[in-house]
């Protein structure tokens with residue numbers, strides 16, 4: 001008979017924060033299997049490890065904290081962005097060839113080559129590239145290399161054949177004088193080529209692998225995978241079954257995939273590594289594109305105020321069905337008018353704090369709406385790094401409404417369950433960039449929003465709490481985000497103590513080691 005021994009690991013001689021609210025630090029921690037068995041003094045941690053025959057890791061006085069939980073990540077798009085060949089700044093067709101060659105060498109597992117960012121204006125040869133320039137370096141795989149603008153792409157011969165675009169007659173399929181297509185396609189044929197190659201789907205398994213290794217590297221031990229579609233979900237299931245999930249994933253499916261998933265899975269499915277948590281719906285757009293739905297027109301374009309992407313009846317039907325089925329719901333609402341609908345809906349459906357009904361982004365929020373979110377016990381899932389990226393936001397909403405934007409401190413003070421996240425790849429996954437943004441609120445970058453609303457900066461301990469316990473609450477996971485007995489043994493060892501550095505230095509903190517369930521999943525060189 002085979003015996004599976006529980007792996008026991010003791011971490012000693014550390015400064016280990018087990019929780020940020022209340023603030024608690026210990027020197028010793030013992031993890032048995034997935035869970036923390038003991039958090040307390042060194043001597044006892046050592047005794048337990050010796051008694052159980054466990055491994056002992058000396059932290060040599062370094063700081064460790066619970067693994068970061070990122071409540072809102074697009075794991076598939078993040079992975080795809082990591083797997084894409086970066087062609088920005090390529091200065092010749094010869095260099096283009098070299099970059100492809102190197103990529104093929106380093107990524108032998110990839111079955112389609114996707115590149116992005118080339119610009120023929122920068123090429124020494126002063127001409128557009130053709131498929132004949134790249135055929136011999138693409139390793140026999142189909143390749144699609146998208147121009148920096150996204151409106152043109154170069155396909156190699158294999159991709160041209162697989163997509164059938166060689167036979168399409170259009171001025172957007174560029175041909176030589178003798179009629180042979182050169183491999184350059186433009187406008188709608190760029191997307192068509194991606195679709196016909198099934199590029200995203202063929203790279204899903206590799207994308208998710210890259211994304212989870214990348215997360216481990218940044219100390220992110222659990223994610224809410226939002227807008228997960230059925231293909232991505234099936235890929236996750238396959239990995240889960242093979243024990244290939246490195247980080248913990250909580251999946252929020254988009255509506256049609258959610259219905260499909262329900263045909264073969266029952267609510268409550270999952271274990272420590274993979275769980276289907278619920279449904280994700282997008283109700284409005286973004287402030288950048290002026291498609292977020294505001295209650296008053298945009299300050300910098302009074303002719304628009306955004307609009308909802310579905311009608312209220314439809315929204316109510318989809319959300320009601322998910323809640324009745326025992327699932328959690330997450331609704332994207334960036335503008336305050338979209339938020340009005342979500343709050344009305346949650347009230348009509350009588351959501352309880354236990355439902356942990358999520359609202360994604362909550363970017364523009366009026367004071368009375370803050371009270372209503374708190375009253376309903378809904379969870380605000382926010383992305384503090386938007387403060388830096390949306391440096392223009394005051395122009396969009398005007399100075400009057402600036403106090404309604406990214407009102408993180410007010411949310412926390414009024415008692416709203418607040419979860420931090422990045423929306424990666426929309427914002428960088430690095431938690432220290434998010435912490436820096438939440439704590440300094442753009443003062444280091446001099447963004448206008450900080451000048452008008454410095455009081456909305458969050459203190460570092462609150463920020464760490466929202467990024468660990470707060471976000472695990474949003475994922476309906478009561479075992480992540482802390483290192484108390486019974487919690488997951490997910491911890492990250494840091495180059496510095498975030499509670500002791502100057503706020504501006506938060507973004508320089510590095511992850512040295514990441515442990516998930518007591519197992520080392522990343523170590524810096």
Ligand code: ZN
Pocket residue numbers: 072074226423
């Ligand atoms: Zn998102």
